[in-house]
Amino acid sequence: MAVHRFEATIRELKELSPSVKHFRLSSPSAFTFKPGQFVVLSVPNPSGKLVKRSYSIASPPKADEFELCVKGVPGGEASPYLFSRKEGDTLQCQGPLGAFVVKDEANALVLVGTGTGVAPYRAMVQDLLERGFKKNILLLCGYRHEEEVLYDKEFSHLAKLHDNFHYHPVVSRPAPGYRGAVGRVQQLIEAYAKEVNADFYLCGLTEMIDDVKKLLEEKGAKRIFFERYD
Template identity: 25%
Template sequence: MNQPLIDRDQFTESSALTIETITHVHHWNESLFSLKMTRPASFRFRSGEFIMIGLPQENGKPLLRAYSMASPSYADELEFLSIKVQDGPLTSRLQHIKEGDPIYLGKKPTGTLVTDALLPGKRLFMLSTGTGLAPFMSLVRDPEVYGMYDEIIVVHSVRQVADLAYRELLESKLEGDPLLEDEDRERMIYVPTVTREPFRTQGRIQALIDDGRLFEQSKGPQRFIPDDDRVMLCGSMAMIKDHAADLERRGFTEGSNAQPGQFVIERAFVG
């Protein structure tokens, strides 16, 4: 698929974008893929943040969308997870990108799915659906996060088993990670669940919360405790709103960078 060319000469040091190079593309299935790109030496971000990436339009202007970094903050490359939308303005083209292709990258990462927006706690639950797993892949590989909590519980709900991106890595408890200690990896708990196919854990996240399956592997209480538990939400707009309302009914307060709380969502993706 032919892509409009990126004119590198139009960018200067003061530009809001840099031009990076795709280093790897992995297609998980027919509807899900991830990509890696070069990382500018000056690019810094907090695990859990997002950035604008994109491609040029026919008129030469950048077409940009917000994507959470799936790579940890110390990685040499930047990694992103995306769905394939056949008529999507950006993803219809981004899914055809290949190694060596240029891509736009913003310079100002931001976001609320960061530990700075949470009060101190004992357990950190990361509840995700679909590509909402991306920021949690960044966080779960960050050694600093393990110094803040006794347990890190990564929950990923998808429709089909093939949609469980990074499943092998998470099931291995991040085996081979260069910066995590063995005791860190043992504190990471992975809870995948599938809604439309047979799997060892089936059902939506709310069902796992209500019947206690979400907490089976935890050494802590078999329910949410507002004083001790912290929750991050990332997924569809409906999922985020439903779980945020449920947490508030349970006595949790939403946090932000300015006012840390007991749970956080990515406001930029919800509106």
């Protein structure tokens, strides 16, 4: 798939949580990608020097646009700039890049993500279900606080529509009275990921990936793919 360099216009910006924004961006018609791939944005840091940062595409392939979900990392070089953008502003993009894509559609999938690590799964899950994927897809997402849970309504809705799609979010530091599941994604794996022969996908920060990979290997999982955000 050819890598393109292009200027994308921000068509829509939405606050998904206090620290995460969703971007809908224009793309040239030649820009195609596989769900799970990412783009690289060139962004001025606070000193004005251009830095490059990667962002997973959070939408399935569409004719002339794509979506991103960006966490504002306090003190970060690039993400505060992205956070300060407005609808109509432009961003310098390069992509698609990466190989974190569904490897074998003959297998059941277990998708594990923390924070914005859910972004590539939004692309994969929508694409697979739209195309009539029949194997089980288990999506396990971990967050610190309940207000940080991303795309919850969308995933819950898809899980109601499709018998083969199962969605479980978990929160590690809930406010008193929180009614959802409390803990870490590791506990969700123990509770729900019973098919050890599934293909496991892990996305997020290294600490989670290393922990979960170790846990899965101890359980005998053989096909583990991951995308590290740091």
